[in-house]
Amino acid sequence: MILVTGATGTIGSHLVPLLVDSGAEVRVMSRRQGFRADFEDADSLKRAVDGVDTVFLLSAPGKTAEHDLALLDVAQHVRKVVKISAIHTGTPGFELTSSWHLPGEEALRSSGLMWTILRPTTFASNALVWLPQIEAGEPIPSYCGDGTNGVVDPRDIAAVAAKALLTDDHDKQTYTLTGPQLLSTPQQVEILSEVLGTTLTTIDISPDQARVSMLAQGMSPESVDFMLKGFEIVRNGGNAVVTDHVERVLGRPPATFKDWAQDTLNTLAAKS
The missing domain is CATH 3.40.50.720 (NAD(P)-binding Rossmann-like Domain)
Structure with missing residues (x-):
């Protein structure tokens, strides 16, 4: 069980x-x-x-x-x-x-x-928060400048977890799970543009602008500080990490952000 x-x-x-x-x-x-x-x-x-x-x-x-x-x-x-x-x-x-x-x-x-x-690391599915801007044809906010993440498909996290749960091959192991490539927000948006066949843009949001916006949305000051700290780390290259751990466990390369976008957006379109 x-x-x-x-x-x-x-x-x-x-x-x-x-x-x-x-x-x-x-x-x-x-x-x-x-x-x-x-x-x-x-x-x-x-x-x-x-x-x-x-x-x-x-x-x-x-x-x-x-x-x-x-x-x-x-x-x-x-x-x-x-x-x-x-x-x-x-x-x-x-x-x-x-x-x-x-x-x-x-x-x-x-x-x-x-x-x-x-x-x-950062989930590919975090991009779903951009759907309102995509649907409205508005620029997508970019909080981290050209800072990158090794964006990972949640399906790969689940697949690795299944292997660890169902076998003893990964006992007493700590895995850092990433996708296969480093991507900034503008690069992710460029991929979404290709997948959707439309032109999407981004707009750079400064830390001060982000703070005002998040507080106006009702976020607590503590949560805002946490988010801004995370943006700063990424902006300064602190999360530019790619590992081979997904491939080591699954015996195949991790999914790309484009893979995730194609599958997820097609699924959303089919449901709408």
């Missing part, structure tokens, strides 16, 4: 079908559907892990450490945990995301359980 937390999210929605198709018995944990449980309700967590052999652990940002530790506390009987972390966890300059993920990573490594830690 494999327990999948975050089962309805960006990664989980791809992971669950992979596990089911493999013949695995899957328990889907959610606050709204499937096996209903809450990270902040210890009794519900105990019920969620009852009879479970393996756990896919994905906790929401902000309370990640608290939720990771709560689940690990009731899951000492399981054999293996595969945790979704974040790129650069534990690296100087990434103190906030490290504060979310490092406690869970450290607890897992010292737990006596088998484990795999996955540290993905």
Whole structure:
């Protein structure tokens, strides 16, 4: 039995079908559907892990450490945990995301359980936030200048997670998951232009402009500071990382951003 937390999210929605198709018995944990449980309700967590052999652990940002530790506390009987972390966890300059993920990573490594830690970079699916501008024919905001990310397809993250959950080949491994190429926001938008057969543009947004806009949208000052710090890191080249870890696990190159865009936009068009 494999327990999948975050089962309805960006990664989980791809992971669950992979596990089911493999013949695995899957328990889907959610606050709204499937096996209903809450990270902040210890009794519900105990019920969620009852009879479970393996756990896919994905906790929401902000309370990640608290939720990771709560689940690990009731899951000492399981054999293996595969945790979704974040790129650069534990690296100087990434103190906030490290504060979310490092406690869970450290607890897992010292737990006596088998484990795999996955540290993905920027998701290709983050580009979906640009749909309103694309549909309105407006420039897409670019917060990071020419800074690049090794943008990764969430389907590849799910595929790597499935391998780690279903085999013992990746026990006690930490993988940094990226796509095959470094891309800036303008380069991603150029690819979307090609895929959609239209001309899309970007507009550079300064940190001061971004702060005013995000505060006006009702974001908390703490969240705004976090976002601006992330933009600064990317703008200065701090997330220009590409690894071979996806290919090492899957035996094939990771999907490109263009692959993701073609498949996702075709799916969205078919649903509309």
